[in-house]
Amino acid sequence: MEKELISIITPTYNREKTLIRVYDSLCKQSYKCIEWIVVDDGSRDKTKELISSLINQKNKPFPIKYVYQKNSGKHVAVNKGLEIAGGGYVGILDSDDALFDNALETLMGYWNAMTPQEKKEFKSVTGRVANAETGELIGPKNKLKLIDCSSLEARFVRKMGYEKWGLSRTEVMREFQSPNIEGLHFYPENITYDAIGRKYKERFVEDVVRKYYLNSSDSIIKNKRAVVKKIIIYGYIILMMYSIIFYTILKSFSNHLSGWQEMGFFQEEGYHIS
Template sequence: MSGKPNPYVTVFTPAYNRCGYLGLLYGSLKTQDFDDFEWVVVDDGSTDGTGEVMARFIAENQINIRYHYQQNSGKHAAVNKGVQLAQGELFFTVDSDDTIAPHALSAIVRQWQAVLELSDAVKYAGVCGLRVHADGRVIGGDVDYEILDVSPIDYRFKWGYKGDRAEVIRTSIMAQYPYPEIPGERFCADALTLNRIGRNYVLRYFKDGIYSCEYLVGGITDSSVQLRRDSPRGACLYYAEMAALPGLTKVQRLKAALNYWRFAVYDKQTSFKEHRRAIGSSWSYIMYPAAWVLKFVSS
């Protein structure tokens, strides 16, 4: 399907050895009640026939699809490539083993068009719906708002909402905040870029379960601790920046510092002095011995 030169929404999917699930996502995209979108898939080095599956979808010519293969570099690198390829005004990441509701894209566009009518629309990076389980339960628990205009930082740390959400960000803003790609590491927390965006922009959060997901064994969520151990410099960067976020309580900063040192002990390329400078806390280094003990116990 040729599609329009500049679709309104880019639905982006990073794929790695999930070819058995892509059909479910593809099916949910075909049933959308809004058709001005493209599906950009970046295959991060899959070896399970993902390319052949995508070729079949493209041959069906049902929706506008673009497929790109790259050597395995991690989800964050795939997102960076997806942003480069995206032609839509809005960038919506949907993982390869998830689906979206038939009204998802129309709800996103409706919320975004309402934002554009505001006098201060320039301060909005995008909109954000809810992720739900297959039975409709909200990931992280129900919310008590219909519409909430706050930064991603305040949403998590001031308002205290938990669980993954369905963020949809202006593509131009995503391009300004690429994920850091650290040589030899294949993981970077999704929230790192979202926190950076949250220093300068707000999102419109709306109460609508537009994104359905279940967390698979062996997926990124299931193995997040090990992924951080294997990519310690990225993990330390994430927690160092978290500890310096505006508006955090002392307890929240303490947790960020604890997690910094928890993964710093896995970093063989950065000195203790450099770590102390990076975390920017004169007292947090006292957690360093405890982090080594935790590493020993974990191993």
């Protein structure tokens, strides 16, 4: 049986020192039918030179696509990667992370075990993440080896808000791309995933697939200023979303009141709706 192509998208910004870790990780995969898409979000280091040298290798183990864009944010870079992805399945692998050697084969095993109809109901098969240095699992261990539910249920009901990584159907990710708003360099991933969760399920498995470099000098978790900024922006976006919803409801109610007034429902003396 011919294997499905997997597209691995790596959005990156000034990560020339850790990108080779991603590349080495993909080279070691037991599942070989992959392509690597590197979307450079306006890097000012030697990212372009590094990726160009890998592309120009004579016997590279998989195709590599490189795209450069002006600094616009990770969500825009992911959108760009999705546009050119050739695989039926896609994984978003950050530029400072790595996969365990059997990660892709493990996740595709779960996908291949589904019937065609079952596949249509799911967005992704999602595995666990472990600390690269200690091997310790990120988050508590689940009693169930396999859980089928939405990302919303996983996070809010089952309390599975810890780090995870999975392979998604490319068509689903394209259906729910993050908005490309000029000047907005950060868009919370959870907003997109929550929208997907209202339509599709995820299959959560206990297999460990991704390495998390918690203590890396390049780790985003060390950048406290960036984290605070993201929290503020996230809160602002949510506030604006609820403001729009509240305004829409208020506008609709006002229109109804005006219609009732014209129909003569409010004719008592001293009662007037402007």
